[in-house]
Amino acid sequence: MIDKTALRSFLETRLAGTGYFLVDLSISASNEIKVEIDSADGVDIDYCIALSRAIEESFPREPEDYELEVGSAGLTAPFKVRGQYEKNIGNEVEVLATDGKKYRGTLREVTDNGFTVEIRTRVRREGEKRPVEVTEEKLFAYADARSVKYIFEF
Helix, strand or coil: CCCHHHHHHHHHHHHHCCCCCEEEEECCCCCCEEEEEEECCCCHHHHHHHHHHHHHHCCCCCCCCCEEEEEEECCCCCCHHHHHHHHCCCCCEEEEEEEEHHHEEEEEEECEEEEEEEEEEEEECCCCCCCCCEEEEEEEEHHHEEEEECCCCC
């Protein structure tokens, strides 16, 4: 089996300074390697091909054969690393909190401890006949979110 630590180190070194970042690396028991990358500007297929070839050169198939897939993180897949949060600042996201509540709003800020989402809600104020829309910023710790996804709309 391919050494996951060695492959992760190779990928992090290879991606450093390119604008790309590693989102996920998985190696199955049957030696199926899946590498997910991303960048602020999206992922170019030619870069995935070049990275795949670089992996094959540095980790030859001779001693142990493997299947390799290099691609981008899914557009609507939950965020896994901080770089995905940073990439989506200003975009609409859906947060599934650990308490089961769903929040939808604009991702505004990302810190080491969590992220802030601007949420619009309708509130009926005392003495008013109709509810009004208010905007509030909600701070989430990373541990308080089961999943965070980019909302893709046509």
